[in-house]
Amino acid sequence: xxxxxxxxxxxxxxxxxxxxxxxxxxxxxxxxxxxxxxxxxxxxxxxxxxxxxxxxxxxxxxxxxxxxxxxxxxxxxxxxxxxxxxxxxxxxxxxxxxxxxxxxxxxxxxxxxxxxx
Amino acid sequence: xxxxxxxxxxxxxxxxxxxxxxxxxxxxxxxxxxxxxxxxxxxxxxxxxxxxxxxxxxxxxxxxxxxxxxxxxxxxxxxxxxxxxxxxxxxxxxxxxxxxxxxxxxxxxxxxxx
Numbered sequence: 001x002x003x004x005x006x007x008x009x010x011x012x013x014x015x016x017x018x019x020x021x022x023x024x025x026x027x028x029x030x031x032x033x034x035x036x037x038x039x040x041x042x043x044x045x046x047x048x049x050x051x052x053x054x055x056x057x058x059x060x061x062x063x064x065x066x067x068x069x070x071x072x073x074x075x076x077x078x079x080x081x082x083x084x085x086x087x088x089x090x091x092x093x094x095x096x097x098x099x100x101x102x103x104x105x106x107x108x109x110x111x112x113x114x115x116x117x
Numbered sequence: 118x119x120x121x122x123x124x125x126x127x128x129x130x131x132x133x134x135x136x137x138x139x140x141x142x143x144x145x146x147x148x149x150x151x152x153x154x155x156x157x158x159x160x161x162x163x164x165x166x167x168x169x170x171x172x173x174x175x176x177x178x179x180x181x182x183x184x185x186x187x188x189x190x191x192x193x194x195x196x197x198x199x200x201x202x203x204x205x206x207x208x209x210x211x212x213x214x215x216x217x218x219x220x221x222x223x224x225x226x227x228x229x230x231x
Binding site for chain 2: 003031035040041042043044048055056105106107108110111
């Protein structure tokens with residue numbers, strides 16, 4: 001079946017601009033995660049959704065970053081007033097409900113490479 | 118907070134060599150442990166996982182054992198192939214009901230030469 005998809009695959013923008021990154025999870029997956037991967041580093045957690053609500057946004061670096069998931073499926077990560085330091089690959093992952101309240105394996109999308117000039 | 122420390126790369130081995138990539142962790146709870154792999158041009162994929170002490174995860178000839186006493190989850194393979202060339206990430210998920218956010222190490226780039 002279809003995996004996690006992310007659009008666009010590449011985004012180049014200028015400092016100060018606003019960007020939106022989209023994630024389409026695997027159908028039926030209620031949990032959705034955003035991560036950011038800087039060059040030469042492992043992914044870092046940004047935000048976790050369970051259904052429509054952001055259950056944990058503790059990884060968002062500052063208030064320029066915001067994410068929504070209005071219908072419990074597609075999610076959009078929004079970055080205002082982009083800075084050069086925001087350049088990274090933004091990864092989305094989804095997982096299905098597991099047993100005993102645990103969620104199952106996270107499946108990752110291919111990522112969106114954001115470059116801020 | 119939680120953290121993962123893994124062997125720095127890059128690692129270059131000849132085909133059929135034995136592979137070990139070290140991984141140690143720090144966690145406040147009782148985490149699940151994972152190895153993810155990123156092949157060239159592809160997304161992150163789960164390679165194997167273990168959810169409790171002394172569990173051994175295995176897949177594609179790779180193995181890792183959850184060692185609580187040494188807080189380690191070292192990745193091993195007895196005979197590597199050129200197709201194993203990739204970046205390998207050790208990760209943990211601390212058990213916070215429903216929220217399985219992953220904490221990753223910095224990754225180890227593995228290159229296998231024929």
